[in-house]
Amino acid sequence: MRVAESIEVSAPPEVVWKVISDPTRYLHFLSGFTRWEVVSDEPGGCGARYKMLMRVGSAEVGGLIEVVEWVPNRELAWTSITGIDQRGRWRLRERPRDDGTVCTWVELRLTAGVAGSGLFGWLAEQFAAPTVRGHLRRSLQQLKRQVEHEELRARAAARRRARAAASS
Amino acid sequence: MEATAAEAARTNGRPPEEEARDQSNLVTRLVRGVASQLQRRIPAADLDERDPDYIRENLPAAWLLSSLYFRGEVRGLGNIPEDGPVLLVGNHSGGNVTPDTTVFTLAYCAYFGVERPFYQLAHNLVLSMPGLSFLRKYGTVAASPANAQKALSAGAALLVYPGGDWEVHRPTLDRNRVDFNRRKGFIRLALEHDVPLVPVVSIGGQETALFLSRGDRLARLFGLDRMFRLKVLPISLALPWGLNIGDMLGHIPLPAKITIEVLPPIYLREEFGPEPDLDEVYDHVTRLMQDTLDAMAAERRLPVLG
Numbered sequence: 136m137r138v139a140e141s142i143e144v145s146a147p148p149e150v151v152w153k154v155i156s157d158p159t160r161y162l163h164f165l166s167g168f169t170r171w172e173v174v175s176d177e178p179g180g181c182g183a184r185y186k187m188l189m190r191v192g193s194a195e196v197g198g199l200i201e202v203v204e205w206v207p208n209r210e211l212a213w214t215s216i217t218g219i220d221q222r223g224r225w226r227l228r229e230r231p232r233d234d235g236t237v238c239t240w241v242e243l244r245l246t247a248g249v250a251g252s253g254l255f256g257w258l259a260e261q262f263a264a265p266t267v268r269g270h271l272r273r274s275l276q277q278l279k280r281q282v283e284h285e286e287l288r289a290r291a292a293a294r295r296r297a298r299a300a301a302s303s
Numbered sequence: 304m305e306a307t308a309a310e311a312a313r314t315n316g317r318p319p320e321e322e323a324r325d326q327s328n329l330v331t332r333l334v335r336g337v338a339s340q341l342q343r344r345i346p347a348a349d350l351d352e353r354d355p356d357y358i359r360e361n362l363p364a365a366w367l368l369s370s371l372y373f374r375g376e377v378r379g380l381g382n383i384p385e386d387g388p389v390l391l392v393g394n395h396s397g398g399n400v401t402p403d404t405t406v407f408t409l410a411y412c413a414y415f416g417v418e419r420p421f422y423q424l425a426h427n428l429v430l431s432m433p434g435l436s437f438l439r440k441y442g443t444v445a446a447s448p449a450n451a452q453k454a455l456s457a458g459a460a461l462l463v464y465p466g467g468d469w470e471v472h473r474p475t476l477d478r479n480r481v482d483f484n485r486r487k488g489f490i491r492l493a494l495e496h497d498v499p500l501v502p503v504v505s506i507g508g509q510e511t512a513l514f515l516s517r518g519d520r521l522a523r524l525f526g527l528d529r530m531f532r533l534k535v536l537p538i539s540l541a542l543p544w545g546l547n548i549g550d551m552l553g554h555i556p557l558p559a560k561i562t563i564e565v566l567p568p569i570y571l572r573e574e575f576g577p578e579p580d581l582d583e584v585y586d587h588v589t590r591l592m593q594d595t596l597d598a599m600a601a602e603r604r605l606p607v608l609g
Contacts, residue, residue: 188414191366193406194375198416252359
């Protein structure tokens with residue numbers, strides 16, 4: 136099963152990266168995920184390990200994963216160590232807008248399955264794919280809402296600070 | 304007089320009572336022979352037969368069965384301690400085809416990973432049935448104190464169903480009742496190994512067929528208890544047989560929704576003192592499970608559909 140969903144977030148890539156590179160924030164915006172826990176000494180960077188689980192049908196599937204690609208503001212990829220076979224990837228790309236601002240195109244990919252599971256494995260993937268796709272889509276929408284909301288609050292705070300500085 | 308003479312001739316001159324006793328002995332010997340053959344077929348406990356790769360490769364098939372057919376829902380797996388030995392105590396349902404075990408095993412293996420050792424105790428007859436040897440690869444071992452001790456000593460999670468054949472064949476009318484038949488071996492086991500006891504409550508299994516009676520009197524009449532450790536000779540209406548007596552060949556379960564809830568662990572010595580009273584613990588565990596089962600039954604709107 137290979138599922139990919141994307142969304143455009145009205146914020147620069149650095150702001151989106153701040154959220155997706157912080158594993159403690161994952162459960163606040165990931166939909167259908169029941170666990171995302173740091174199990175390595177380092178919470179981020181290549182080699183960081185997490186225990187993750189996603190509810191699909193009657194089971195919570197996932198396992199231990201390890202970050203294998205960490206390019207700030209651009210790419211974050213992981214692969215499974217235990218549990219089902221999986222590879223996941225965040226891709227961030229800056230997109231200029233006509234009004235001179237920039238936004239970020241965010242893609243979340245997940246490739247998952249069980250090697251050697253034969254016909255039943257293929258069938259299970261076909262039945263599970265719509266659920267996983269729904270989880271990814273909702274996760275991206277929640278990420279967008281969270282990032283844009285924080286961005287708005289940050290801008291408002293900056294304006295307030297500027298006004299306060301001007302009046303004093 | 305002629306009839307008596309004919310009878311005597313047919314029985315080689317022996318009285319009919321003696322002949323009847325001989326026939327009865329013959330039946331008893333025959334049944335005992337079958338019983339000993341079956342006992343011989345029961346594999347010795349070998350925890351090494353559990354095969355994580357086999358389980359992993361078969362997870363998708365179990366997922367399809369559990370998610371699509373039984374619409375399984377397992378809650379509270381996070382209550383199971385992350386590592387170390389643990390005794391999972393479940394109520395058992397569904398006759399000889401036990402969907403609650405399938406749903407729970409899938410959920411457990413997906414949650415903790417197939418790498419974490421996990422064993423289940425099953426009735427001796429289940430493991431000696433032809434075609435069910437694959438269960439041993441899932442970590443199913445014959446129910447005996449020795450096997451349970453081996454599994455817990457190896458630091459594994461062990462799933463036991465104290466109610467066993469008594470509970471699994473209870474009538475469908477009693478489907479929402481936890482009935483361990485006052486069996487307390489699981490408490491002794493948890494105390495002996497000083498492991499946490501985690502209750503696992505399931506609902507829906509007893510709706511996979513219409514279970515009419517345990518047939519415990521029939522079982523006693525035929526001496527099944529002494530020969531096969533069978534307390535019951537269940538009578539049910541089940542697919543594809545219609546009237547199903549004994550359920551020895553299993554049946555096709557109706558697609559009843561299976562819901563399972565895992566409760567927080569009970570640390571017996573912490574909660575009941577250094578020498579816990581078995582009756583007190585038994586009453587506590589079964590009451591806790593019954594309360595949970597009642598709450599789950601209240602959630603259920605329709606039989607089978609859930």
